[in-house]
Amino acid sequence: MKKTVLFLVFALLLSCQTKAPSKIQDDAKLYQQGMHYFQRNKYVSAMDYFLEIKNRFPESPYVKDAKLRLADCYYFTREYIDAEIEYHQFTALHPLHQDIAKVWLQLGMSQFKQAPKSHQKDLNLIRTAKTTFTMITHKWPSSQEAQVARDMIQKCNDQEIEKQLYLASFYYRTKKYDVAIKKLEQLSLQGNVDLAYVASRNLLLAKAYLKTEEKDRAKNILQAILNNPDLKDYHSQAKKFL
Template sequence: MRNVPLLAVMAALLFLLSGCALFKSTDMARTTPEGLYQRGLEDYQEGRYKKAVESFQRVKDEHPLSEVAILAELGIGDSYFSNEQYAEAELVYGDFLSLHPANENLPYVIYQLGMCHYKQIGAIDRDQTETVRAKKEFERLVARFPSSKFSFMAEKMIQECRRMLGEKEFYIAHTYYKLKRYGAALRRFEVVAKEYAGLGLDYKVDFFIAETRKRLIEEEANKDKDTDAYRPISRPIQLFPYY
């Protein structure tokens, strides 16, 4: 997924190449908004993400009304994302959505927002809030722009997020199972079977549902045996002493 941000910057690069007549002087070009943006692109493509942010930020600050100012905003978000600064990228993409609600790049930006959350997902035994947030962004993209190519990618990510949430539920259920809390385990396993079917979890979930039910039956049988063992033996009332 690391090459996804290039989709936006490469489109911008084509725009710049088509306007190459502007670059009559290299020194002069570097001071124009297009030149600053070009410098940011070069730094981005060479992996110098911090420098890329600086150039894109200059475009945004010094030339806010230029044709490349909006692309520079995307460049900042993409640079943070590629530098694995996902929280920072999330803020930039979020601001872009607020400032440019009708921009043609919205499907891409929403997809990147989802990926920012996805990249911050922790281990399966940790809180899965980021998984829920990623899934929500991908679902928003599919709902708003169903024909976008990014919606096609988002649909796959939705399934992946659902699988991870199912794995989390299975982890909790299995923990209850190991603790011999079979009633709680069975309820969790049944949630996984019902809400996360068809995501690669079916076989092991079905196995543990059967095993857990068997353990519950054994527990009930053992309780009945214990009850019988401690039941007092009734004796006839002795009316007369034995001699």
């Protein structure tokens, strides 16, 4: 019991010795204290120290790393709008930084994380993130960041496909078959390995063709589904419309 009390007193005294960021006049100490919290995943506390360096010591040798860690703090606390702003500013001001590929990746992730989860909503941020990820694969094609970016591009593509399928289904349900057909015809799934997307698109397109009396087109699509062994889970649905 006595040891516990002594430990708590010592911890309290130690915490009291930590100065508020605004009271510290040394940039090195600010950065050191910020990293102390950052490395312990105490990102909210770390932010204050990195912000002090950014605002009060713009010529400091620590300012670049402080700005980058500040962006990371925003990202890890899910403040994705602020994270995007900080990462974007960093790429503009420090394009030759040794970790610039990682910064661009984090920028893309911040954009992606802001996007609405439902495919029913606007996906402009998904397209913005996809542009960022694509740039990474072109500029640093052999990097680890490019590998992650390629995976993220596929996730962006999936969300765009789901959005288009949702819209096409909506137009089909509301009997706007011509609009549904146009949406589905514009939806290219060439090279897509997700068979659920391929089957959903083709079945809906065939049904829409049947509604517009384009029976030959519908039959060709349905027969193609039946002839594809990889789509065997969808054969019974295709047979219903033949």
